[in-house]
Structure formats: structure tokens, C-alpha cells
Amino acid sequence: MAACSPPVESTSDSLPDWSDNPWPEIRKERINRLLPEAMKAAGVDCWISICRENHNDPIASHIGGENAGGTAVFLFYLDEGGFHSLVFSPDGEATALDELDIHEEVRRVPRGESAVEAAAAFIGEKNFGKIAVNSSESNAMADGLSYSQRMELEEALGEVADKMVSSTELVYEWLSIKLPAEVEIMRQAAQLASDFQYQAYDMIEPGKTTDAEVAQFLKEKMSEYGVKDAWHPDQNPNVNSGPDRGHSHATEKVIMPGDVIQIDFGVKLYDIWVSDIQRFAYVLNEGETEAPAAIQSYWEHGKAGSRAAFAAMKPGVKGVEVDRAQRELMEKAGSEYVMWSTGHPVGYVAHDVGPNLGGAQSPSVRPAAEKELKAGMVFAFDGFHSWKRTDGTFKTISVEEMAVVTEYGAEFLIQPQEELILVR
16 A cells, blocks of 8 residues: 655545535626736727627636527727626527626627627727737637638628737736636645545555556545546546656556556636646555655656746746746756646646746747746646656656746645655
8 A cells, every 4th residue: 555645735624515606706807807907918909709509609608608599799898988898698698697797788689680780880889999809820718709700790890890800819818817716716626636646646556556546546536526627537637657658548557566656637626727736656666665766866856847947937937938947957867858848827727828838848839938927827837857767668757736926936836745655
């Protein structure tokens, strides 16, 4: 069985109650507090999102359009009176939408009339400069406008359609920043993911337990606590006691003495916010009381890289600079090449909108690495050390933690893993 250092702080001593979802109030605050600043940063006066039933815009749940039936148009705009939110909704859904009290005004569109045309007429009366629409080549969250919807919108706007620009930067600026209340929920999600992994290491019997059985244990913990997968269920968790497999599923490999085990795992709370945490362990051989010197040094190198990345995370620093900070340590420590970025934004999905903490190894692959970090951004990030095993395959320790950028630097969401877990 395993001998694990218990987490310093735990939120999983009793089953939590997820019934009181804070998303409605948080969403409203995000719209009224963060969206105006995002629009200013992106240099747009108006943002149009079109929502509909069955094949909805990916931004719909962020703006209150998740229950759209017929086509509804959500407008957010800035004028001399400040920030406004206005929805042109089919009559059948307008009452319920208005009662949610998300938007400043919900205008009813009578049955048989077009919400797009009604919104276009309103826009025609305003002297907006740039009008953002959800068409994007680089940001899936800003690419929800279908071809037919765009054609309809352009026709309705007429000459004003020339003012349309992509909402790529607007959506980036808005979604990349998390409110303090959101950070606290993600802190809970991170703690649960870490706690469950320590418990999973405790159930391992070397020579008997498989990677898949450890993954199944974690699935059962998720079910017990009423939380969901942070990414696709087939690959969450990824439990790997063999050579590197990248983003993958757990296999039937039996965990053996001498193995280094990686668990990459995250949970979703309130069906909105996710975590992404990795914990590493070494399986002791007969007669061993600690990891061999080589394995221990690989762990220390990986941890040092993680801490270097953490120290580099400050407002105004580019993502590529964070990547470079830990890669410099990797090179000095003699690590093999690692293709993965040092880190990525995390929040509503595991790989969220925001600066990529990469680019030092291949700049053209990670254009978002040139973006600057800002207070309120949350990242999952690694410290890497990779080595060649005796069979010619590679194994990588990736000390993945989560941190939020603050005004002065960065703050770990939970206590980071300081010691390599030992499985007896």
C-alpha cells in the first residue's frame, strides 16, 4: 500500500452541497463589471451575439442565452450614458429571460418578426464605431456566428455591416479574467482534485493494481462528491505508470516497483468551473525507503522549474517569458526536450481563454504566448524534467499546480506538492 504525505489543507472531509449554484449572480457581475472594461480594451462600441435553440453560440451561457428557443439577439454597447445590455427576444422566451434580471432591457419580438432585423434597426439609429460579432479564426469561444446567421445579419445591417469586426479580442479580454468569487470556487476544485489523488495513491498495491483501476477509483470519488469531469471523461483522469503518453486514457498496465506514476486530473464544480492538477509518486522497490538518487533529482529539477515559472508570473509579463524561465532550468538540469507548454489558462474549461505559457520552444505554434498576464487570470502550469528510460522511451515529471495572478505577482490556489509521494 502507499505511504503518502497528506495534503496540508483539505476541503473534502465532508460531502459538500453543490445545490446553491452561484453562477447566476457571478455571471451578472461579470457582465456589468468586467464586460465594459473588455469592450474598451478591445476598442469596440457594440457587441452582437445571436443565440438559438439546439445549435447555440458557445458564449450563450455567459450572456444568459442558454435557454434561447427562437433566434434572439444580445446587444452590449457603450454610449454617452455608459454600458448597456439589450436583448431582442422572441415573445415566447422574453418573459422568462426578463425575470432572470440579467440584462438592462429585454424587448419582445412578436411572433413572425425577426429579432435580427429588430436589432439591426436599433443599431442603425446609433452611431457606433466598431461592432464586434462572433466570427474568429483563433478563438472558438468567439466563433459562434454561423455562415447563414452572418449573411442574415449583414443583409439586415446594410452599409453598417462595414463596421463589423471579430469579437476575438473582446472575448479574450472578458473570459481571461476571473472574479475573486470564481477564484475561490476554483480553489475548491483544485483542492478536491489534489485530495482525491493522494487518496488514490493510498489504494495502490504494487504488482496488482492497474492504472485503469486508479482511474476508476477517482471516478468513484467524483461520483461520491457530486462533481464532474474537467475535460473529456475518456481522458480524465490520465493515470500513467509507464512511459510518456501525452494526453491519453489510463490503460490496464500493472503498477510495479520502480515505476514513476503520473496522475493528471481535474474536476468541475457547479458545471462551470474546473481544476487541472497533477500529482507524482514513486513505487519503492523491495528494501527501499526512499526514491533512488536519480529519480529524486528528476523530481527536484521538475519542482524547481515549477517554482521558477511561478516566480515569473506577474502582471505585464508575457506568457513566453514564463515558459522561458522554467526552460532555462530544464536545460541546465539536462532535461530531454519537452514539447508541451509550461502552462495554460484554466477556468471554464481546462484549456481556457488567455495567454499561453509557452512559445519559447516553438514561437509560431503559440501566438497567445505573446499576450501579457493580468491580475485575475488563473493558470495551470508545470515544471518539467524528462529523461530517457532504459528501454529507450521517455518519462516526464510535470509538476502541475494552479495559481492566480495578483496585482503583485502570483498566488498558489492550494498547497503545492513539495515531496515525491512514495508508494510502498
